[in-house]
Structures are given as C-alpha cells and as structure tokens.
Amino acid sequence: MRLTAGSCSRLGATWDGRGTNFALFSANAHKVELCLFDSQGRRELERIELPERTEDVWHGYLNDVSPGQLYGYRVHGPYDPERGHRFNAHKLLLDPYAKRLFGRLVWSDAHFAYRTGSPREDLSFDRRDNARGMPKAMVIDETGGFSRHENRPGIPWEDTIIYEAHVKGLTQQREDVPPGLRGTFGGLAAPAMIDHFKRLGVTTIELLPVHALIDDRTLVEKKLVNYWGYNTISFFAPEPRYAADNPLDAFRTTVARLHDAGIEVLLDVVYNHTAEGNHLGPTLSFRGIDNASYYWLSRDNPRYYDDFTGCGSSVNLQHPRVLQMVMDSLRYWVEVCHVDGFRFDLATTLARGPNGFERNSGFFTAIRQDPVLASVKLVAEPWDLGMGGYQVGAFPSQWSEWNDRYRSAMRRYWSGEGSLIGEVSRRMTGSSDIFNHDSRMPRASINHVTVHDGFTLADLFSYNDKHNLANGEDNRDGSNDNHSNNCGHEGPTDDAAIIALRRQLRKNQIACLFLAQGVPLLLAGDEVGNSQNGNNNAYCQDNEIGWVDWRGLNSEGDDMVDFVGLMVELRKNFPQLRSRRWVDGRRADGTYGVLWLTPSAAEMTEQDWAFPDGRFLAYVISPSQPYSSAIFIVLNSGVETIPFLLPQLPEYQSWHQLFDTTKDTVQVASLASGSASSAPPRSVMAFSGAPA
Incomplete structure (x- = not known):
C-alpha cells in the first residue's frame, strides 16, 4: 500500500473515493500504529506506523484502503498510572471516531492493561495481546446514497409530545410487527408502530442510547447485559445488536420513515462517561489512546478518577480535543443520520470545570454558537452524582430539562399525601419558580411521572417496594424513594376494587401530564399497563421484565391509548396548555x-x-x-x-x-x-x- 502523510483536519477514517485518511488525537503518545485486519477481524494483516503528527493528531493516508476495511490502533507511550498515563501497545484500541463496529467484545483478562490479580493492581503491566477478543472499527462510505439535507418534521417545542422508548424493548413482544423487525431499528418504523404513535398523538420518539456499547463483565458473568445502553464505547457508531446488517443504514432508514410520518427522533446520549470504568477497568479505547486528556483525573493522585457519574470515571470536556469529539459526534448524528435532537444523560458533568458546574462552560458556549445544533432540540438530565451536581433550572435558555420536581410532586400527590396543593399548582403551570429566568419559556420543563429509570406507571400503583432481585444485587440497587402506592395489595391482584382504583390513578397521572404546562414525556408501555414486576432498575433485563408487554393493548382494564389520544387532542384545542409565555x-x-x-x-x-x-x-x-x-x-x-x-x-x-x-x-x-x-x-x- 502507498502511504502518504494525509491530513489532520478530520479525525477518524475518511474514505474519499480513492483511499482512506486515518487521523487519531493523542497529546501524550510517542507513536501510533494502525492495524489492518482481514474481513472477519481475526487476523492482523499489516501494522503501519502513522507517519505524521500535527497539533497532537497522528495521521496518514492509504490509497488502497476502501469501505469494509477493518482496523484498530496500538498507541505507544508511558505506562505510568500515578502520572495519569496508561499506554499499553499490546492492547488493540477502538478508534473514538469509528462509524461502524464489527464483532463483539469477548471478555478476557487480556483487555486489562495491568495484570489482573497482581498485588500491585493497576501499577503492574500486562503484555498479552487482546486483539482477537476486540471489536474492530470499519471504514465506511458515510454518504451511502442518503441525502445530507433530509427535511425534518420541525415540530415546535410547544407542540412537542415525547415518547421515551428502548429500541429493542418497544417491539420485541409486539405481534403485529414482522418477526424479522422486532427488537430492531426497523421495528420502530413498522406500519403497526407508526399507527400506534399516530393514535397516541405523540410527535417525538426519544430513544434510549443507540451508540455502540459494551456489556460489563460482571453482568455477562451473571448472564445479564447492559440492556438500557448507558455503557458507551463509541460515540459515532450505532449499536450493531439493533440491526441484522449495516446498522448505520438501518438507523437512517428508520429515521427517514418516521420523518415521513411526521415523527421526530431524539437520541439519549451518554457523553459523561465511557465503558472503560474506573482505574481497574479495561483498556479498550480512550484510556489507551490518551487517558490524561480524555478523563477527569484526581488532582491529588492522577492514578484515580474524579467520578461524578457513579460509573467509575468522567469524560473531561474541558479538554478542547475531547470537546471537539463530542461536538463532532453531535453534528454527525444530525447531518448524517438526520436526528432531531438529544437528551443528555447526567448533563451536569458535561459542563463541569475545575470548580464544579459552570453555566458558561465551553460545552454550552460551543453548543450555543454551532449552526448545525442551533436548530435541534436539546434536553438535559440536569444532575450528576458529584458535588453540586443537582442543577435543575440552571441550564441556558436554549435547553429544556427533565423536571424531577414535577415527577416527585405528582407522585406524592396521587399516592395520597396531603398539603401539596401549592407545590402541585406550580408544577401544573410550568414550574416558573424553577425556570422563569434568563428569557426561558415553559417548554424548559420536560414533565414526566415515569421514565426508563424507576417504576412504570402500572407498577407505581401496584408496589410499595422495589423488587429487583433479578438484577443479582440482593435488591440493593434502584431507588428506595419511589412515592408509590400499591392501593392495598403488593403486586398483581384479582380484587376488582383495587384494579379499578389503580386504573383510575393511572388515568389521573396521564391527565395531569397533558394538562400541565411544559412539555409532556410519556414512557413507552404506560398506555397499556406495562409492568416490570416491581423492578425499578431494569437496566440489565433484556427479557420480558425490560420489554414492553403489549397484552394490555385492546384490554378493557389496561388499554389507555384512546385516553392518551383524548388528552393530546384536548391539549391541541387549548393553546394555553402549551403556551410560550408564563401564566x-x-x-x-x-x-x-x-x-x-x-x-x-x-x-x-x-x-x-x-x-x-x-x-x-x-x-x-x-x-x-x-x-x-x-x-x-x-x-x-x-x-x-x-x-x-x-x-x-x-x-x-x-x-x-x-x-x-x-x-x-x-x-x-x-x-x-x-x-x-x-x-x-x-x-x-x-x-x-x-x-x-
């Protein structure tokens, strides 16, 4: 192959019709090697040292490399955890800009840069090659026949009604979706699902993470998985498990079909942490490329991470190249995949500086001035687990935020707690006490009673306590603060009076959700009485617990699809419920x-x-x-x-x-x-x- 210097201007693997430019950022590396693999990803065919380094970007151009080529990197540098460096060239690493992954991670001790079991823990060094068990990045043709300027529905914020769903869980048990499409991107746009969305009146589907992810080793050993997807390893590649072949094209086709039906697509994105975990986690990508740049390291001892997320480490958007990666990722999903916006998981972490959350952070500034992102919907989960992490109401005017104050107030009120009418009045009128500042509007409040994290609406009125034993953590995981009411019996019952009361309370919550000013968010399955058997943390349940149970559809006791539709129509008929101004x-x-x-x-x-x-x-x-x-x-x-x-x-x-x-x-x-x-x-x- 003919190797030339190539360009540093665009990170990742970029095919131009003649060859492919490879570019990787690492400020602290001494050498970067590109590894090319056979079509099955089993055999390393060639190892090529990238010839140039420009502004900490290592780059090279290979004229004979075309779409379909599998590759990875080996990055050389110091292995010195106590100074924040964890380079180990024995470990094959994923390109952070990979647009498609091939193969799955096969867990072994070789994925750790240190000798597992060593008394020196991560201060030891491991020389085993992990390439055979690593997924590989694939060079792709990003255009693929799709227009970069597809027309989006452009639903105004005040008319937006969000439906939160999991790609697999939504359709896996839906019998009127073709078997080959169930649980996939394609299933989301099956005619039966589009009809269902239209019947509900929802305008916008918010998908739990679709970025490529890794299943934690501890979960795999328990025969469980990271079902929800909050364990990202690649911020550009769609998760392969949601498509039979070519997940990027499958995803783009689904978005196009939903747009044809007038339905927007929001993505739940996880830029606050990665699948590499804490200092004892595996070395799969960022850690081995430039640990000291990508992550927040403890100022007292850079061997350890500042963990604002509860997942072992936190991504450091204070670094300009890391911020660039996040911005490039967001633009990619908008320009290439045509999504309509994002919900940012633990968004406080993204705006952290040395002294905590910063309202004028580089992340907010970059978002505010970006012409591509100016036209899409931005939703924050406005908290993380670090000091000063709860920031509901503190995000810039361009943003909307999940309003957990609405959730808490309405759960407490309808579970029977008194002396809440003042709190409820504020939540039903847009929570101006939280959001009415800096020219923000009522749409700043994303109102929700239930989301993926916690009880479903049916379980909210069927269980007083969480029942998470299936997660394998002795029921210690999940929130104990649910404000639920089992109506006199824990779990399923044949008592007609209790069944009727539970249905009525569910209707009350749905009615309030659509009567409240702000933007309503409905959890998929709540309209048909979906239950998780009292599990309020089904993050690892890729089974009947986590999937939507559609048996309640067309059931006299559980089907509230028409009632939701009635509430949506009522909301349309009374513009003051979706006002742009504070009441x-x-x-x-x-x-x-x-x-x-x-x-x-x-x-x-x-x-x-x-x-x-x-x-x-x-x-x-x-x-x-x-x-x-x-x-x-x-x-x-x-x-x-x-x-x-x-x-x-x-x-x-x-x-x-x-x-x-x-x-x-x-x-x-x-x-x-x-x-x-x-x-x-x-x-x-x-x-x-x-x-x-």
Missing part, C-alpha cells in the same frame, strides 16, 4: 392568566393555600389566543367527594364538561356558571367555558 394571576387591570379557586368558586387566599392537609385544587386558565376558550381544571386526590361550584366569570355563561377520570364517558354536557357539581374521590375533571 400569571390576577392583574391590576382585572384580567388574569390563571385564577385559583376554592370549592365555593372564590379566589384563593393565603389562608386557603394553607388549608390543613389540603387535597383539592381548582383553577381556570384564560385563553391565550383569540376565539379560544378558558379551561377549568379540578384535581381531587382525597378519598371523599368534594362539592364545588362552577366558576362565576362574566365572560362565560356556562361550562362544558370535557372529561372525568372516574368515568369512561362524559355524562354532563354543560353546566351554568355558578351551578353546583362535585369532584369524585381521586379524580381529575376539566371543563371549557362557553362565552356569554
């Missing part, structure tokens, strides 16, 4: 954004808000657009019926009942202003105002 109370000129009312239809006073053990909340939100109507919402989490009067407002002569969660159909068509009604126990009701 305010009674204004000086007598107008109002929201009126909080007592059961007697009087405006609430401070004394009313402090009502002991209060569980009743009623309020009117005024129209936000001409020719639209006010909406009157009534919440009663108590166990007794509460009489109330319909609002007496001069602009409305009557109120039309929209729904009552205790009834399957609306029985009262219209009530005059000031007339009497009643809120059944544990109910949500809504009315629209008819103009006078």
Whole structure:
C-alpha cells in the first residue's frame, strides 16, 4: 500500500473515493500504529506506523484502503498510572471516531492493561495481546446514497409530545410487527408502530442510547447485559445488536420513515462517561489512546478518577480535543443520520470545570454558537452524582430539562399525601419558580411521572417496594424513594376494587401530564399497563421484565391509548396548555392568566393555600389566543367527594364538561356558571367555558 502523510483536519477514517485518511488525537503518545485486519477481524494483516503528527493528531493516508476495511490502533507511550498515563501497545484500541463496529467484545483478562490479580493492581503491566477478543472499527462510505439535507418534521417545542422508548424493548413482544423487525431499528418504523404513535398523538420518539456499547463483565458473568445502553464505547457508531446488517443504514432508514410520518427522533446520549470504568477497568479505547486528556483525573493522585457519574470515571470536556469529539459526534448524528435532537444523560458533568458546574462552560458556549445544533432540540438530565451536581433550572435558555420536581410532586400527590396543593399548582403551570429566568419559556420543563429509570406507571400503583432481585444485587440497587402506592395489595391482584382504583390513578397521572404546562414525556408501555414486576432498575433485563408487554393493548382494564389520544387532542384545542409565555394571576387591570379557586368558586387566599392537609385544587386558565376558550381544571386526590361550584366569570355563561377520570364517558354536557357539581374521590375533571 502507498502511504502518504494525509491530513489532520478530520479525525477518524475518511474514505474519499480513492483511499482512506486515518487521523487519531493523542497529546501524550510517542507513536501510533494502525492495524489492518482481514474481513472477519481475526487476523492482523499489516501494522503501519502513522507517519505524521500535527497539533497532537497522528495521521496518514492509504490509497488502497476502501469501505469494509477493518482496523484498530496500538498507541505507544508511558505506562505510568500515578502520572495519569496508561499506554499499553499490546492492547488493540477502538478508534473514538469509528462509524461502524464489527464483532463483539469477548471478555478476557487480556483487555486489562495491568495484570489482573497482581498485588500491585493497576501499577503492574500486562503484555498479552487482546486483539482477537476486540471489536474492530470499519471504514465506511458515510454518504451511502442518503441525502445530507433530509427535511425534518420541525415540530415546535410547544407542540412537542415525547415518547421515551428502548429500541429493542418497544417491539420485541409486539405481534403485529414482522418477526424479522422486532427488537430492531426497523421495528420502530413498522406500519403497526407508526399507527400506534399516530393514535397516541405523540410527535417525538426519544430513544434510549443507540451508540455502540459494551456489556460489563460482571453482568455477562451473571448472564445479564447492559440492556438500557448507558455503557458507551463509541460515540459515532450505532449499536450493531439493533440491526441484522449495516446498522448505520438501518438507523437512517428508520429515521427517514418516521420523518415521513411526521415523527421526530431524539437520541439519549451518554457523553459523561465511557465503558472503560474506573482505574481497574479495561483498556479498550480512550484510556489507551490518551487517558490524561480524555478523563477527569484526581488532582491529588492522577492514578484515580474524579467520578461524578457513579460509573467509575468522567469524560473531561474541558479538554478542547475531547470537546471537539463530542461536538463532532453531535453534528454527525444530525447531518448524517438526520436526528432531531438529544437528551443528555447526567448533563451536569458535561459542563463541569475545575470548580464544579459552570453555566458558561465551553460545552454550552460551543453548543450555543454551532449552526448545525442551533436548530435541534436539546434536553438535559440536569444532575450528576458529584458535588453540586443537582442543577435543575440552571441550564441556558436554549435547553429544556427533565423536571424531577414535577415527577416527585405528582407522585406524592396521587399516592395520597396531603398539603401539596401549592407545590402541585406550580408544577401544573410550568414550574416558573424553577425556570422563569434568563428569557426561558415553559417548554424548559420536560414533565414526566415515569421514565426508563424507576417504576412504570402500572407498577407505581401496584408496589410499595422495589423488587429487583433479578438484577443479582440482593435488591440493593434502584431507588428506595419511589412515592408509590400499591392501593392495598403488593403486586398483581384479582380484587376488582383495587384494579379499578389503580386504573383510575393511572388515568389521573396521564391527565395531569397533558394538562400541565411544559412539555409532556410519556414512557413507552404506560398506555397499556406495562409492568416490570416491581423492578425499578431494569437496566440489565433484556427479557420480558425490560420489554414492553403489549397484552394490555385492546384490554378493557389496561388499554389507555384512546385516553392518551383524548388528552393530546384536548391539549391541541387549548393553546394555553402549551403556551410560550408564563401564566400569571390576577392583574391590576382585572384580567388574569390563571385564577385559583376554592370549592365555593372564590379566589384563593393565603389562608386557603394553607388549608390543613389540603387535597383539592381548582383553577381556570384564560385563553391565550383569540376565539379560544378558558379551561377549568379540578384535581381531587382525597378519598371523599368534594362539592364545588362552577366558576362565576362574566365572560362565560356556562361550562362544558370535557372529561372525568372516574368515568369512561362524559355524562354532563354543560353546566351554568355558578351551578353546583362535585369532584369524585381521586379524580381529575376539566371543563371549557362557553362565552356569554
């Protein structure tokens, strides 16, 4: 092969139609070798030293290398953990910019740069070659016939309704998806699934991580896997297990088909840590390429890592080349794969500096000025496990954030806890106490009751305690703070009264989710009563526990698809529920954004808000657009019926009942202003105002 210097301008393996340019960043390496493998990835065919180093990028161009070529790197440098360096050229390393992986990691002690079992632990040195058990990077043709300018649905934030799903778990047990597509990227866009999304009214699918991942050795030894996918090893390559062949094309085809149906795709991305873990973890990529650059190392002893994530180490976006990698990855998924946005796992870590979370971090600055990312949706999980890690409400105005304050308040309220009406009122009106600053809008709050992490909605009202024994950690894992209510019986029951109560409470949570200002997020399967048997941490359960159980679909007791659809339609019909502006109370000129009312239809006073053990909340939100109507919402989490009067407002002569969660159909068509009604126990009701 003819080797020339090539270019440092684009990292990774770039095929130009004639040959391939290879470029790898390492500030502390002494030498970088490119290893080419046969088509099965078993035999190393050639080892080529990259000839040039420019601004810490090692690079070379091979004119005879074309798409399909498998490769890896061996990086030479000091092995000195106490100074933060962990180079070991006996270990084949994945290219951080690999666009496609071939083969799976086969665990062995050879993947560790030190001698496992040595009393010196990671201060020892291992000379075994790990190449045979390593996945290989593959040179690809990135264009592949796909346009780089595909039209996206472009759903406005205020109209967005997010549906969080796992690629495999969503369709693995869905019988109307063709068997060959179940559990794959293709299954997401099967006609039955698109019909289901349309029936629900969701606009945006948020996928749990699809970046290529590694199954932890400890899990493999327990015959479990990293099912959720929060164990990334490659930030550019789609996970191969979700496609029979060519996962990149399979993913892009799926995105295109969802876009054709008007549905957006968000990716849950994990840039805060990698699969390499702590100082005793394997050397698979970043650690062996330049450990001191890629990770946060302890200032007291660089042998160890600053762990803000609970996963052993944290990626250091303070380093410009590491920040470049994350930005390049984000742009790649937008420009090449056409995704519509991202949800950032443990996003606080990405904005950390030497003194903690920084609102003006390099990461936020880079995102803000990037012309590609300016047009996509950005959602933060606004916390990590480090000091000062809880940052809900602190992200820039370009961002939306998972609002766990909404989740906690609504779980506590509908589990039966009293004296929460003030907290609930703030959560139902966009959480302005958290987000109303720096020109942020109500869409900053991503409201959710359940997500992948924790109980499903069915389990929230079926279990008081977690049941995680299947995870192999003696039920120690998973949160103990669930604010759940089993309604009098732990787990499944034949008691008709308990079954009915559980269904009603689920309907209440769904109703509140879509009546609340902000952006609603629905967990896949909650609309059909999906249960994880009380497991609130199914991260390793690639089986019936973690997969959506669709038996509740078309079941009288569990199917709430039509109810979700009703709530979505109601949300469309009342623009004030998806307003771009914050709602305010009674204004000086007598107008109002929201009126909080007592059961007697009087405006609430401070004394009313402090009502002991209060569980009743009623309020009117005024129209936000001409020719639209006010909406009157009534919440009663108590166990007794509460009489109330319909609002007496001069602009409305009557109120039309929209729904009552205790009834399957609306029985009262219209009530005059000031007339009497009643809120059944544990109910949500809504009315629209008819103009006078």
